[in-house]
Amino acid sequence: MSVKTGTAEDTVMTDNNAARLVGSTTLALRETHHAALVPAQLARETRSLRRADALVAAGHPDKAVAHLRRLTQTVPGTTRASLKMASLLKESKRIGEALTVLRRATEEAPSNPAPHEALAELSLEVGATDEAITSAKLLLTLVPRSITARDILSAAYLQRGLLSDALRVAQELCRLDPNEPLHHFKRGVLLQQMGIVGGATEAYLRVLADCAGDEEYEDDFVGETRDALEMLDRYQLRQIAILAVEDMVFRANLQRDPFETATAKGFRLSPAGIAALGRIALDELPSPPTWRHRYYH
Template identity: 35%
Template sequence: MSREGGNMASINPAEPQPQSHNRWHVEILRAEALAQGRKWSQAITCLKRAIRAGADPYRYGLRIAEHYRALERWKEALSFAEQAAALAPQEMPAYEAIVAIALETGKFERAIEACTALIKLNPRHLPAYTALGHAYMHLGVTDAAMRVTNILIRLDPATPSHHFKKALLCQHHGEVGLAVYELKRTIELDPGGPHADAAQDALQTLDAFQLEQIVTLAQEDRVFRTKLERDPEDALNERGFALSDYGTQVLSEWVSHPFLAAQPHGRPMQYN
Protein backbone atom coordinates (compact mmCIF):
# COMPACT_ATOMS: atom_id res chain seq x y z
CA MET A 1 0.00 0.00 0.00
CA SER A 2 1.20 3.48 -0.77
CA ARG A 3 2.56 5.81 1.84
CA GLU A 4 -0.79 7.61 1.99
CA GLY A 5 -2.96 4.53 1.81
CA GLY A 6 -2.31 3.04 5.25
CA ASN A 7 -5.15 2.10 7.53
CA MET A 8 -6.31 3.98 10.59
CA ALA A 9 -4.63 1.51 12.92
CA SER A 10 -1.25 2.63 11.65
CA ILE A 11 -1.94 6.24 12.57
CA ASN A 12 -3.74 5.92 15.88
CA PRO A 13 -2.54 8.59 18.28
CA ALA A 14 0.49 7.63 20.30
CA GLU A 15 0.83 8.03 24.06
CA PRO A 16 0.73 11.71 25.05
CA GLN A 17 4.15 13.28 24.86
CA PRO A 18 5.45 16.70 25.88
CA GLN A 19 4.56 19.35 23.34
CA SER A 20 2.41 16.80 21.44
CA HIS A 21 -0.55 19.18 21.31
CA ASN A 22 1.59 21.88 19.74
CA ARG A 23 2.98 19.37 17.24
CA TRP A 24 -0.35 18.11 15.99
CA HIS A 25 -1.88 21.58 16.03
CA VAL A 26 0.87 22.79 13.71
CA GLU A 27 0.26 19.84 11.38
CA ILE A 28 -3.46 20.61 11.30
CA LEU A 29 -2.77 24.22 10.35
CA ARG A 30 -0.42 23.07 7.61
CA ALA A 31 -3.03 20.62 6.34
CA GLU A 32 -5.68 23.34 6.22
CA ALA A 33 -3.41 25.65 4.26
CA LEU A 34 -2.50 22.88 1.83
CA ALA A 35 -6.15 21.92 1.37
CA GLN A 36 -7.04 25.51 0.55
CA GLY A 37 -4.51 25.23 -2.27
CA ARG A 38 -6.03 21.90 -3.32
CA LYS A 39 -2.82 20.10 -2.43
CA TRP A 40 -4.72 17.11 -1.15
CA SER A 41 -1.87 14.59 -0.97
CA GLN A 42 0.34 16.86 1.12
CA ALA A 43 -2.62 17.73 3.35
CA ILE A 44 -3.27 14.03 3.93
CA THR A 45 0.34 13.50 4.98
CA CYS A 46 0.08 16.33 7.52
CA LEU A 47 -3.20 15.00 8.91
CA LYS A 48 -1.72 11.55 9.40
CA ARG A 49 1.19 13.07 11.29
CA ALA A 50 -1.28 15.04 13.40
CA ILE A 51 -3.21 11.89 14.33
CA ARG A 52 -0.01 10.09 15.28
CA ALA A 53 0.84 13.06 17.49
CA GLY A 54 -2.50 12.88 19.30
CA ALA A 55 -5.12 14.65 17.16
CA ASP A 56 -8.66 13.26 17.15
CA PRO A 57 -8.58 10.24 14.79
CA TYR A 58 -12.32 10.44 14.15
CA ARG A 59 -12.47 14.09 13.16
CA TYR A 60 -9.27 14.17 11.17
CA GLY A 61 -9.68 10.67 9.79
CA LEU A 62 -12.89 11.92 8.21
CA ARG A 63 -11.02 14.88 6.80
CA ILE A 64 -8.50 12.49 5.28
CA ALA A 65 -11.42 10.60 3.72
CA GLU A 66 -12.68 13.87 2.21
CA HIS A 67 -9.27 14.61 0.72
CA TYR A 68 -8.96 11.11 -0.75
CA ARG A 69 -12.41 11.62 -2.22
CA ALA A 70 -11.21 14.86 -3.83
CA LEU A 71 -8.35 12.85 -5.33
CA GLU A 72 -10.86 10.20 -6.49
CA ARG A 73 -8.94 7.60 -4.55
CA TRP A 74 -12.15 5.88 -3.60
CA LYS A 75 -10.73 2.82 -1.86
CA GLU A 76 -8.74 4.91 0.61
CA ALA A 77 -11.61 7.39 1.04
CA LEU A 78 -14.04 4.62 1.94
CA SER A 79 -11.49 2.93 4.20
CA PHE A 80 -10.96 6.04 6.32
CA ALA A 81 -14.69 6.77 6.48
CA GLU A 82 -15.36 3.18 7.58
CA GLN A 83 -12.70 3.37 10.27
CA ALA A 84 -14.10 6.65 11.52
CA ALA A 85 -17.52 5.03 11.82
CA ALA A 86 -15.97 2.19 13.81
CA LEU A 87 -14.35 4.69 16.18
CA ALA A 88 -17.63 6.54 16.85
CA PRO A 89 -20.61 4.39 15.83
CA GLN A 90 -23.11 6.81 17.37
CA GLU A 91 -21.94 9.76 15.27
CA MET A 92 -23.57 10.48 11.92
CA PRO A 93 -20.89 12.27 9.82
CA ALA A 94 -18.90 9.10 9.13
CA TYR A 95 -21.98 7.27 7.88
CA GLU A 96 -22.88 10.28 5.74
CA ALA A 97 -19.41 10.15 4.20
CA ILE A 98 -19.77 6.41 3.56
CA VAL A 99 -23.11 6.98 1.82
CA ALA A 100 -21.67 9.66 -0.46
CA ILE A 101 -18.61 7.61 -1.40
CA ALA A 102 -20.59 4.40 -1.84
CA LEU A 103 -23.09 6.06 -4.17
CA GLU A 104 -20.31 7.68 -6.21
CA THR A 105 -18.58 4.33 -6.66
CA GLY A 106 -21.67 2.20 -7.29
CA LYS A 107 -21.42 0.31 -4.00
CA PHE A 108 -25.17 0.47 -3.50
CA GLU A 109 -25.42 -2.34 -0.94
CA ARG A 110 -22.93 -0.53 1.28
CA ALA A 111 -24.84 2.72 0.79
CA ILE A 112 -28.00 0.98 1.97
CA GLU A 113 -26.24 -0.28 5.11
CA ALA A 114 -24.92 3.19 5.95
CA CYS A 115 -28.31 4.81 5.25
CA THR A 116 -29.94 2.29 7.57
CA ALA A 117 -27.44 3.16 10.30
CA LEU A 118 -28.18 6.87 9.84
CA ILE A 119 -31.92 6.31 10.03
CA LYS A 120 -31.50 4.34 13.26
CA LEU A 121 -29.64 7.31 14.72
CA ASN A 122 -32.12 9.83 13.31
CA PRO A 123 -35.45 8.47 12.04
CA ARG A 124 -36.14 11.79 10.27
CA HIS A 125 -32.85 11.96 8.36
CA LEU A 126 -34.27 13.03 4.98
CA PRO A 127 -31.00 12.85 2.98
CA ALA A 128 -30.52 9.28 4.22
CA TYR A 129 -33.98 8.29 2.99
CA THR A 130 -33.31 10.03 -0.33
CA ALA A 131 -30.01 8.19 -0.78
CA LEU A 132 -31.63 4.92 0.32
CA GLY A 133 -34.31 5.24 -2.34
CA HIS A 134 -31.65 6.10 -4.93
CA ALA A 135 -29.66 2.98 -4.04
CA TYR A 136 -32.71 0.74 -4.20
CA MET A 137 -33.62 2.16 -7.61
CA HIS A 138 -30.13 1.43 -8.96
CA LEU A 139 -30.41 -2.13 -7.68
CA GLY A 140 -33.84 -2.49 -9.27
CA VAL A 141 -35.58 -3.10 -5.94
CA THR A 142 -38.54 -0.92 -6.83
CA ASP A 143 -40.85 -2.14 -4.07
CA ALA A 144 -38.34 -1.02 -1.45
CA ALA A 145 -37.79 2.24 -3.34
CA MET A 146 -41.54 2.86 -3.23
CA ARG A 147 -41.67 2.25 0.53
CA VAL A 148 -38.85 4.73 1.07
CA THR A 149 -40.49 7.30 -1.21
CA ASN A 150 -43.75 7.00 0.72
CA ILE A 151 -41.84 7.69 3.94
CA LEU A 152 -40.24 10.77 2.36
CA ILE A 153 -43.64 12.07 1.31
CA ARG A 154 -44.99 11.50 4.81
CA LEU A 155 -42.05 13.29 6.44
CA ASP A 156 -41.65 16.03 3.83
CA PRO A 157 -44.88 16.32 1.81
CA ALA A 158 -44.13 19.71 0.22
CA THR A 159 -41.01 18.66 -1.68
CA PRO A 160 -41.91 18.11 -5.36
CA SER A 161 -39.07 15.71 -6.15
CA HIS A 162 -40.53 13.09 -3.79
CA HIS A 163 -43.84 13.14 -5.64
CA PHE A 164 -42.11 13.00 -9.02
CA LYS A 165 -40.11 9.94 -7.97
CA LYS A 166 -43.27 8.27 -6.72
CA ALA A 167 -44.98 9.02 -10.04
CA LEU A 168 -42.18 7.28 -11.94
CA LEU A 169 -42.34 4.29 -9.59
CA CYS A 170 -46.12 4.09 -9.93
CA GLN A 171 -45.79 4.17 -13.69
CA HIS A 172 -43.19 1.40 -13.50
CA HIS A 173 -45.61 -0.70 -11.45
CA GLY A 174 -48.46 -0.03 -13.85
CA GLU A 175 -50.36 2.16 -11.39
CA VAL A 176 -51.27 4.77 -13.98
CA GLY A 177 -53.89 6.58 -11.90
CA LEU A 178 -51.49 7.12 -9.02
CA ALA A 179 -48.75 8.17 -11.45
CA VAL A 180 -51.00 10.86 -12.94
CA TYR A 181 -52.04 12.03 -9.47
CA GLU A 182 -48.41 12.37 -8.32
CA LEU A 183 -47.39 14.16 -11.51
CA LYS A 184 -50.21 16.65 -10.98
CA ARG A 185 -49.11 17.07 -7.37
CA THR A 186 -45.56 17.74 -8.52
CA ILE A 187 -46.76 20.51 -10.82
CA GLU A 188 -48.84 22.05 -8.02
CA LEU A 189 -45.86 22.10 -5.65
CA ASP A 190 -43.33 23.45 -8.15
CA PRO A 191 -45.18 25.82 -10.51
CA GLY A 192 -42.81 26.99 -13.21
CA GLY A 193 -39.93 25.04 -11.70
CA PRO A 194 -37.78 22.24 -13.13
CA HIS A 195 -39.71 19.46 -11.43
CA ALA A 196 -42.98 20.85 -12.79
CA ASP A 197 -41.49 20.93 -16.29
CA ALA A 198 -40.34 17.33 -15.97
CA ALA A 199 -43.74 16.30 -14.61
CA GLN A 200 -45.51 18.08 -17.46
CA ASP A 201 -43.35 16.27 -19.99
CA ALA A 202 -44.07 12.96 -18.25
CA LEU A 203 -47.80 13.68 -18.26
CA GLN A 204 -47.71 14.46 -21.97
CA THR A 205 -45.88 11.23 -22.72
CA LEU A 206 -48.23 9.21 -20.53
CA ASP A 207 -51.30 10.85 -22.08
CA ALA A 208 -50.09 10.29 -25.64
CA PHE A 209 -49.33 6.63 -24.95
CA GLN A 210 -52.73 6.04 -23.34
CA LEU A 211 -54.68 8.02 -25.93
CA GLU A 212 -53.26 5.88 -28.69
CA GLN A 213 -54.27 2.74 -26.79
CA ILE A 214 -57.74 4.14 -26.07
CA VAL A 215 -58.34 5.09 -29.71
CA THR A 216 -57.20 1.67 -30.93
CA LEU A 217 -59.36 -0.09 -28.37
CA ALA A 218 -62.40 2.04 -29.22
CA GLN A 219 -61.98 1.19 -32.91
CA GLU A 220 -61.77 -2.53 -32.18
CA ASP A 221 -64.24 -2.88 -29.29
CA ARG A 222 -67.74 -1.58 -29.96
CA VAL A 223 -68.83 -2.10 -26.32
CA PHE A 224 -65.93 -0.02 -25.03
CA ARG A 225 -66.65 2.63 -27.65
CA THR A 226 -70.29 2.86 -26.53
CA LYS A 227 -69.28 3.15 -22.87
CA LEU A 228 -66.71 5.77 -23.79
CA GLU A 229 -69.38 7.89 -25.45
CA ARG A 230 -71.84 7.54 -22.56
CA ASP A 231 -69.54 7.77 -19.55
CA PRO A 232 -65.87 8.39 -20.44
CA GLU A 233 -64.63 8.45 -16.85
CA ASP A 234 -66.22 5.12 -15.97
CA ALA A 235 -65.08 3.53 -19.23
CA LEU A 236 -61.48 4.61 -18.66
CA ASN A 237 -61.44 3.55 -15.01
CA GLU A 238 -62.80 0.14 -15.95
CA ARG A 239 -59.86 -0.43 -18.31
CA GLY A 240 -57.24 1.08 -15.99
CA PHE A 241 -56.63 4.29 -17.93
CA ALA A 242 -56.02 7.63 -16.23
CA LEU A 243 -55.56 10.86 -18.18
CA SER A 244 -54.57 14.36 -17.18
CA ASP A 245 -57.17 17.11 -17.50
CA TYR A 246 -55.81 18.06 -20.91
CA GLY A 247 -55.68 14.44 -22.01
CA THR A 248 -59.32 14.07 -21.00
CA GLN A 249 -60.17 17.14 -23.08
CA VAL A 250 -58.37 15.73 -26.12
CA LEU A 251 -60.21 12.44 -25.74
CA SER A 252 -63.55 14.21 -25.40
CA GLU A 253 -62.93 16.05 -28.66
CA TRP A 254 -61.99 12.82 -30.37
CA VAL A 255 -65.17 11.10 -29.17
CA SER A 256 -67.13 14.03 -30.61
CA HIS A 257 -65.24 13.84 -33.93
CA PRO A 258 -64.42 10.16 -34.48
CA PHE A 259 -63.28 10.73 -38.07
CA LEU A 260 -59.95 11.87 -36.60
CA ALA A 261 -59.29 8.27 -35.60
CA ALA A 262 -58.76 7.38 -39.24
CA GLN A 263 -55.58 9.45 -39.22
CA PRO A 264 -52.66 7.36 -37.86
CA HIS A 265 -51.02 10.48 -36.45
CA GLY A 266 -54.21 12.41 -35.81
CA ARG A 267 -55.00 14.73 -32.99
CA PRO A 268 -55.61 12.13 -30.26
CA MET A 269 -52.01 10.99 -30.61
CA GLN A 270 -50.59 14.51 -30.29
CA TYR A 271 -50.56 16.12 -26.88
CA ASN A 272 -49.56 19.60 -27.95
Protein backbone atom coordinates in the same frame (compact mmCIF):
# COMPACT_ATOMS: atom_id res chain seq x y z
CA MET B 1 -23.06 5.68 39.79
CA SER B 2 -23.28 8.42 37.17
CA VAL B 3 -23.24 7.69 33.46
CA LYS B 4 -23.62 10.26 30.67
CA THR B 5 -24.10 8.90 27.17
CA GLY B 6 -23.56 10.61 23.84
CA THR B 7 -21.37 10.37 20.77
CA ALA B 8 -18.00 8.69 20.70
CA GLU B 9 -16.44 12.12 21.17
CA ASP B 10 -18.41 13.13 24.25
CA THR B 11 -19.03 9.87 26.10
CA VAL B 12 -18.24 10.29 29.78
CA MET B 13 -18.17 7.46 32.30
CA THR B 14 -17.62 8.10 35.97
CA ASP B 15 -17.66 4.72 37.60
CA ASN B 16 -15.01 2.44 39.05
CA ASN B 17 -16.70 -0.48 37.34
CA ALA B 18 -16.82 1.07 33.86
CA ALA B 19 -15.44 -2.14 32.37
CA ARG B 20 -18.57 -3.98 33.39
CA LEU B 21 -20.74 -1.42 31.58
CA VAL B 22 -18.95 -1.72 28.24
CA GLY B 23 -18.07 -5.39 28.46
CA SER B 24 -14.28 -5.15 28.43
CA THR B 25 -11.66 -3.65 30.75
CA THR B 26 -9.49 -2.60 27.83
CA LEU B 27 -12.39 -0.95 26.02
CA ALA B 28 -13.55 0.75 29.20
CA LEU B 29 -10.10 2.22 29.85
CA ARG B 30 -9.80 3.38 26.27
CA GLU B 31 -13.24 5.05 26.40
CA THR B 32 -12.47 6.71 29.73
CA HIS B 33 -9.09 7.93 28.48
CA HIS B 34 -10.70 9.17 25.27
CA ALA B 35 -13.36 11.06 27.23
CA ALA B 36 -10.70 12.71 29.39
CA LEU B 37 -8.90 13.94 26.29
CA VAL B 38 -11.95 15.39 24.58
CA PRO B 39 -11.23 19.13 25.16
CA ALA B 40 -7.57 18.86 24.15
CA GLN B 41 -8.46 16.57 21.27
CA LEU B 42 -11.07 18.95 19.90
CA ALA B 43 -8.68 21.90 20.12
CA ARG B 44 -5.96 19.95 18.33
CA GLU B 45 -8.40 18.78 15.69
CA THR B 46 -9.54 22.35 15.07
CA ARG B 47 -5.96 23.51 14.63
CA SER B 48 -5.25 20.65 12.24
CA LEU B 49 -8.31 21.45 10.17
CA ARG B 50 -7.21 25.06 9.84
CA ARG B 51 -3.74 23.92 8.84
CA ALA B 52 -5.22 21.56 6.25
CA ASP B 53 -7.35 24.35 4.80
CA ALA B 54 -4.26 26.53 4.52
CA LEU B 55 -2.36 23.77 2.73
CA VAL B 56 -5.22 23.26 0.28
CA ALA B 57 -5.43 27.00 -0.35
CA ALA B 58 -1.71 26.99 -1.07
CA GLY B 59 -2.18 24.24 -3.64
CA HIS B 60 -0.94 21.31 -1.54
CA PRO B 61 -3.92 18.97 -1.06
CA ASP B 62 -1.65 15.92 -0.69
CA LYS B 63 0.17 17.59 2.19
CA ALA B 64 -3.19 18.42 3.76
CA VAL B 65 -4.20 14.77 3.55
CA ALA B 66 -0.92 13.66 5.11
CA HIS B 67 -1.34 16.22 7.90
CA LEU B 68 -4.85 15.03 8.70
CA ARG B 69 -3.83 11.39 8.46
CA ARG B 70 -1.17 11.90 11.13
CA LEU B 71 -3.78 13.41 13.41
CA THR B 72 -6.35 10.64 12.93
CA GLN B 73 -3.73 7.97 13.50
CA THR B 74 -2.45 9.67 16.64
CA VAL B 75 -5.84 10.61 18.09
CA PRO B 76 -8.57 8.15 17.05
CA GLY B 77 -12.08 9.53 16.94
CA THR B 78 -11.26 12.88 15.35
CA THR B 79 -14.27 12.59 13.08
CA ARG B 80 -14.18 16.06 11.57
CA ALA B 81 -10.61 15.48 10.43
CA SER B 82 -11.56 12.10 8.96
CA LEU B 83 -14.43 13.62 7.02
CA LYS B 84 -12.21 16.39 5.68
CA MET B 85 -9.52 13.91 4.69
CA ALA B 86 -12.07 11.69 2.92
CA SER B 87 -13.37 14.71 1.02
CA LEU B 88 -9.88 15.65 -0.13
CA LEU B 89 -9.14 12.07 -1.15
CA LYS B 90 -12.36 11.95 -3.15
CA GLU B 91 -11.47 15.18 -4.94
CA SER B 92 -8.12 13.63 -5.81
CA LYS B 93 -9.89 10.55 -7.24
CA ARG B 94 -8.45 8.36 -4.48
CA ILE B 95 -11.81 6.76 -3.83
CA GLY B 96 -10.54 3.55 -2.24
CA GLU B 97 -8.57 5.50 0.35
CA ALA B 98 -11.54 7.77 1.02
CA LEU B 99 -13.77 4.77 1.68
CA THR B 100 -11.18 3.28 4.03
CA VAL B 101 -10.98 6.53 5.99
CA LEU B 102 -14.76 6.70 6.32
CA ARG B 103 -15.06 3.06 7.38
CA ARG B 104 -12.52 3.64 10.11
CA ALA B 105 -14.36 6.79 11.18
CA THR B 106 -17.62 4.87 11.59
CA GLU B 107 -15.84 2.29 13.73
CA GLU B 108 -14.22 4.90 15.95
CA ALA B 109 -17.38 6.98 16.32
CA PRO B 110 -20.22 4.48 15.85
CA SER B 111 -22.85 6.77 17.38
CA ASN B 112 -21.92 9.78 15.23
CA PRO B 113 -24.25 10.00 12.20
CA ALA B 114 -21.86 12.09 10.07
CA PRO B 115 -19.36 9.37 9.02
CA HIS B 116 -22.17 6.88 8.36
CA GLU B 117 -23.86 9.43 6.11
CA ALA B 118 -20.64 10.25 4.27
CA LEU B 119 -19.83 6.56 3.78
CA ALA B 120 -23.33 5.83 2.49
CA GLU B 121 -23.20 8.74 0.04
CA LEU B 122 -19.77 7.88 -1.35
CA SER B 123 -20.59 4.18 -1.59
CA LEU B 124 -23.70 4.98 -3.60
CA GLU B 125 -21.76 7.36 -5.83
CA VAL B 126 -19.20 4.69 -6.78
CA GLY B 127 -21.79 1.94 -7.22
CA ALA B 128 -21.02 0.04 -4.02
CA THR B 129 -24.73 -0.44 -3.37
CA ASP B 130 -24.37 -3.13 -0.69
CA GLU B 131 -22.26 -0.85 1.47
CA ALA B 132 -24.50 2.12 0.69
CA ILE B 133 -27.56 0.20 1.88
CA THR B 134 -25.83 -1.07 5.02
CA SER B 135 -24.51 2.38 5.94
CA ALA B 136 -27.84 4.08 5.24
CA LYS B 137 -29.66 1.57 7.45
CA LEU B 138 -27.15 2.20 10.26
CA LEU B 139 -27.72 5.92 9.81
CA LEU B 140 -31.46 5.34 10.21
CA THR B 141 -30.90 3.63 13.55
CA LEU B 142 -29.13 6.80 14.71
CA VAL B 143 -31.45 9.29 13.02
CA PRO B 144 -34.80 7.53 12.43
CA ARG B 145 -36.31 10.43 10.46
CA SER B 146 -33.25 10.99 8.27
CA ILE B 147 -34.20 12.21 4.81
CA THR B 148 -30.66 11.68 3.50
CA ALA B 149 -30.58 8.04 4.60
CA ARG B 150 -33.84 7.35 2.79
CA ASP B 151 -32.69 9.18 -0.33
CA ILE B 152 -29.62 6.97 -0.44
CA LEU B 153 -31.59 3.80 0.29
CA SER B 154 -34.13 4.48 -2.44
CA ALA B 155 -31.42 5.24 -5.00
CA ALA B 156 -29.40 2.16 -4.02
CA TYR B 157 -32.44 -0.10 -4.26
CA LEU B 158 -33.20 1.38 -7.68
CA GLN B 159 -29.63 0.67 -8.85
CA ARG B 160 -30.07 -2.92 -7.66
CA GLY B 161 -33.37 -3.24 -9.52
CA LEU B 162 -35.32 -3.62 -6.26
CA LEU B 163 -38.16 -1.37 -7.38
CA SER B 164 -40.64 -2.35 -4.67
CA ASP B 165 -38.12 -1.54 -1.94
CA ALA B 166 -37.17 1.71 -3.65
CA LEU B 167 -40.84 2.69 -3.91
CA ARG B 168 -41.48 1.86 -0.25
CA VAL B 169 -38.69 4.20 0.82
CA ALA B 170 -39.80 6.89 -1.64
CA GLN B 171 -43.26 6.76 -0.11
CA GLU B 172 -41.71 7.22 3.34
CA LEU B 173 -39.94 10.32 2.01
CA CYS B 174 -43.23 11.72 0.74
CA ARG B 175 -44.83 11.18 4.15
CA LEU B 176 -41.95 12.63 6.13
CA ASP B 177 -41.31 15.60 3.86
CA PRO B 178 -44.52 16.10 1.84
CA ASN B 179 -43.68 19.62 0.68
CA GLU B 180 -40.55 18.59 -1.25
CA PRO B 181 -41.57 18.09 -4.90
CA LEU B 182 -38.46 16.05 -5.70
CA HIS B 183 -39.69 13.21 -3.47
CA HIS B 184 -42.95 13.02 -5.42
CA PHE B 185 -41.02 13.15 -8.69
CA LYS B 186 -38.88 10.18 -7.65
CA ARG B 187 -41.98 8.32 -6.55
CA GLY B 188 -43.54 9.01 -9.94
CA VAL B 189 -40.48 7.69 -11.76
CA LEU B 190 -40.58 4.46 -9.75
CA LEU B 191 -44.31 3.99 -10.30
CA GLN B 192 -43.83 4.58 -14.02
CA GLN B 193 -41.02 2.01 -14.18
CA MET B 194 -43.28 -0.47 -12.39
CA GLY B 195 -46.06 0.13 -14.92
CA ILE B 196 -48.40 1.77 -12.39
CA VAL B 197 -49.50 4.46 -14.81
CA GLY B 198 -52.29 6.03 -12.76
CA GLY B 199 -50.12 6.35 -9.67
CA ALA B 200 -47.26 7.82 -11.69
CA THR B 201 -49.59 10.38 -13.25
CA GLU B 202 -50.91 11.39 -9.81
CA ALA B 203 -47.36 11.79 -8.50
CA TYR B 204 -46.29 13.93 -11.47
CA LEU B 205 -49.39 16.11 -11.18
CA ARG B 206 -48.51 16.67 -7.52
CA VAL B 207 -45.04 17.81 -8.59
CA LEU B 208 -46.43 20.37 -11.02
CA ALA B 209 -48.94 21.63 -8.45
CA ASP B 210 -46.24 22.04 -5.80
CA CYS B 211 -43.84 23.76 -8.21
CA ALA B 212 -46.37 26.10 -9.78
CA GLY B 213 -44.98 29.62 -9.79
CA ASP B 214 -41.76 28.58 -8.06
CA GLU B 215 -38.85 29.58 -10.28
CA GLU B 216 -36.46 27.53 -8.14
CA TYR B 217 -37.67 24.34 -9.80
CA GLU B 218 -38.31 25.54 -13.35
CA ASP B 219 -34.87 24.58 -14.65
CA ASP B 220 -34.67 21.45 -12.56
CA PHE B 221 -36.97 18.44 -12.93
CA VAL B 222 -40.23 20.22 -13.83
CA GLY B 223 -39.50 19.88 -17.55
CA GLU B 224 -38.89 16.16 -17.10
CA THR B 225 -42.17 15.91 -15.21
CA ARG B 226 -44.09 17.53 -18.07
CA ASP B 227 -42.39 15.23 -20.60
CA ALA B 228 -43.29 12.18 -18.50
CA LEU B 229 -46.92 13.26 -18.22
CA GLU B 230 -47.14 13.82 -21.96
CA MET B 231 -45.78 10.33 -22.61
CA LEU B 232 -48.18 8.75 -20.11
CA ASP B 233 -51.10 10.65 -21.65
CA ARG B 234 -50.20 9.41 -25.14
CA TYR B 235 -49.92 5.84 -23.87
CA GLN B 236 -53.29 5.97 -22.11
CA LEU B 237 -55.06 7.67 -25.02
CA ARG B 238 -53.88 4.85 -27.30
CA GLN B 239 -55.21 2.30 -24.81
CA ILE B 240 -58.52 4.13 -24.58
CA ALA B 241 -58.84 4.22 -28.38
CA ILE B 242 -58.08 0.49 -28.65
CA LEU B 243 -60.63 -0.29 -25.95
CA ALA B 244 -63.20 1.91 -27.70
CA VAL B 245 -62.72 -0.14 -30.87
CA GLU B 246 -63.09 -3.45 -29.06
CA ASP B 247 -65.89 -2.51 -26.63
CA MET B 248 -68.90 -0.77 -28.16
CA VAL B 249 -70.51 -0.17 -24.75
CA PHE B 250 -67.36 1.56 -23.56
CA ARG B 251 -67.36 3.64 -26.75
CA ALA B 252 -70.96 4.71 -26.22
CA ASN B 253 -70.27 5.66 -22.61
CA LEU B 254 -67.15 7.49 -23.72
CA GLN B 255 -69.21 9.61 -26.10
CA ARG B 256 -71.59 10.61 -23.28
CA ASP B 257 -69.00 11.31 -20.57
CA PRO B 258 -65.39 10.77 -21.64
CA PHE B 259 -63.75 11.76 -18.36
CA GLU B 260 -65.92 9.64 -16.04
CA THR B 261 -65.89 6.68 -18.40
CA ALA B 262 -62.11 6.67 -18.72
CA THR B 263 -61.65 7.18 -14.98
CA ALA B 264 -64.00 4.27 -14.21
CA LYS B 265 -61.72 2.04 -16.28
CA GLY B 266 -58.70 3.10 -14.22
CA PHE B 267 -57.21 5.67 -16.57
CA ARG B 268 -55.73 8.81 -15.02
CA LEU B 269 -55.01 11.62 -17.45
CA SER B 270 -53.47 15.03 -16.95
CA PRO B 271 -55.60 18.11 -17.78
CA ALA B 272 -53.94 18.18 -21.22
CA GLY B 273 -54.73 14.49 -21.64
CA ILE B 274 -58.37 15.04 -20.69
CA ALA B 275 -58.63 17.79 -23.29
CA ALA B 276 -57.10 15.47 -25.91
CA LEU B 277 -59.55 12.72 -24.93
CA GLY B 278 -62.45 15.02 -25.75
CA ARG B 279 -61.03 15.55 -29.23
CA ILE B 280 -60.94 11.87 -30.19
CA ALA B 281 -63.29 11.30 -33.15
CA LEU B 282 -65.03 8.25 -31.71
CA ASP B 283 -67.46 7.96 -34.64
CA GLU B 284 -64.54 7.52 -36.99
CA LEU B 285 -63.05 4.59 -35.07
CA PRO B 286 -63.39 1.23 -36.83
CA SER B 287 -65.75 -1.45 -35.58
CA PRO B 288 -64.33 -4.58 -33.91
CA PRO B 289 -62.94 -7.08 -36.45
CA THR B 290 -65.43 -9.74 -37.50
CA TRP B 291 -63.13 -12.58 -36.50
CA ARG B 292 -62.93 -11.20 -32.97
CA HIS B 293 -66.72 -11.26 -32.66
CA ARG B 294 -66.79 -14.81 -33.97
CA TYR B 295 -64.31 -16.22 -31.48
CA TYR B 296 -64.56 -13.96 -28.45
CA HIS B 297 -68.22 -12.88 -28.28
